[in-house]
Amino acid sequence: MRQTGFYRKCLPVVLGALLAWSGHILLPSGTASAAEADRLKGLVQPLKAEKPFTMGVTLVHLQDDFWKGIAYGIQDEAKRSNVKVMQISVAGAYGNVREQFAQLESLKSRGADYAVVGAASFDGYDTVFKQLQSHGTKVLAAGIPVNSPNVTFGVGQDEAAIGTTLAKAICAVKPKSTTLSIPGPAGAEWARLRFEAFKKEAAKCPGMVVTPGAFGGSLDLAYGMSQASDLLLKNPGADFIYTPVISLGMGAAQAVRQQRKNVKVVSSAIIREALPMIKDGRLLAVTSEPGILMGRLLVQYAIRDHEGKEMPNMIKDKALPYPYLLTPPLAITPKNIGSYSFDEYDIPPKDWNITSSQ
Structure with missing residues (x-):
């Protein structure tokens, strides 16, 4: 299966996302502060988990701000939202699927409720994901798609x-x-x-x-x-x-x-x-490739999935065998760079590293 369809725009979803990106979505009074909504770009109402659960993470690498931002976003949002991140691991490079298989096996044995996967390859994960699900660990696709129906949902970009x-x-x-x-x-x-x-x-x-x-x-x-x-x-x-x-x-x-x-x-x-x-x-x-935002959204949608709540803006079509959310693109230019919060959405803190997340 090719990834092309994953990035096809669905007009109602994209229009809603773009409105949110511009800050025009109004949250119900008393549900969340403007600052809380802003960290999620208004794409979804921030929640705290009523039923605490655990997440484990394995990503391709942490050599750039995109993947590092996803890891930081997950870790920081989990702290805010009554969710425990038990482990953040890296495969090391694209193609290192065996390393990720071992990391996923560790998450399964430790009883993680969710395994967040920034897959090192598009194919080859289906059997491993199926085993995780059979042991009660749901799989979430982070940043890029992965070819398996045994994924609960994904968060990426177009x-x-x-x-x-x-x-x-x-x-x-x-x-x-x-x-x-x-x-x-x-x-x-x-x-x-x-x-x-x-x-x-x-x-x-x-x-x-x-x-x-x-x-x-x-x-x-x-x-x-x-x-x-x-x-x-x-x-x-x-x-x-x-x-x-x-x-x-x-x-x-x-x-x-x-x-x-x-x-x-x-x-x-x-x-x-x-x-x-x-x-x-x-x-x-x-x-912009807002990795921090994607990490936060993975946590927020995991809360909704865990508690059986609404999953707004999720795309369900034949592009991938699981629902997915796309963050809309934004061109940063000399004209708007002064008003864009890259520290909030794209670039993790200088002093953050994988050790500090454990």
């Missing part, structure tokens, strides 16, 4: 919408333009979805040309810098560079500066080191 948002940002500034592309690693479905959607939206913009790019390479700054340097030498008249993730985007921005070009970069995922580049315009637009 990857295609990220690509669409970045193309729109370029079109709004300079429709008749040329964008060089660094699509991302081969075999990464999230990168493919973003780039395909970027190209599709760019085709709607009169005069916007996107140069083809080859999937491959790593996700580090050095690779983004080397690829952008080569592309700029071959295409001296380019206006923009597209990258699917901020590490590549920052490398591309450094290459632009070295060659003294007037070329802007678009990318995705907010990290602290990129903020100055957004402010001075080297990064034209960067979409």
Whole structure:
């Protein structure tokens, strides 16, 4: 089963989410403070668990603010909400499914009520999840989808919408333009979805040309810098560079500066080191990937599931064999960076680490 459908927009859900994202959802009087609602972007009313329960977590890695933000969001929201997080573990890298299997086995033996999984692979987990469920541990998909019907629900983001948002940002500034592309690693479905959607939206913009790019390479700054340097030498008249993730985007921005070009970069995922580049315009637009918000939502929806309460904004379709919630994309630009709470939604505290969460 392909992941593409997971990121398809459902109009009623997305409209509701966007209204919430803009802060227009009003909570019933006496149910929660404005600050409490704001930490969840108004997507759901914050609750405290009436019946305490336990959660265990295993994520791909904690090497970037996205996954670290999910872990921090889970841990902090659980403290606020009368939920116990018994363990946060990491697989170490994409593809390390055996490590995650061992971590899930540990959660099962310890009797966790919920196992939150940022899966190291899309496939291969179904038997393990089924065993967890048979022992009373429900599985929640964190950040990215996983191919199994034995998942209670998932919380992620619309990857295609990220690509669409970045193309729109370029079109709004300079429709008749040329964008060089660094699509991302081969075999990464999230990168493919973003780039395909970027190209599709760019085709709607009169005069916007996107140069083809080859999937491959790593996700580090050095690779983004080397690829952008080569592309700029071959295409001296380019206006923009597209990258699917901020590490590549920052490398591309450094290459632009070295060659003294007037070329802007678009990318995705907010990290602290990129903020100055957004402010001075080297990064034209960067979409938020609110890992902290996703972590908080996983806890809040687990409370609702555990207590049999309403699960608002959940999408139920044939895209995945379980219900899922998508956080809407938001483009951070030099114009709105001063008003966006990246410490609240994207970037965990500097002093937080996995040890402090145990």
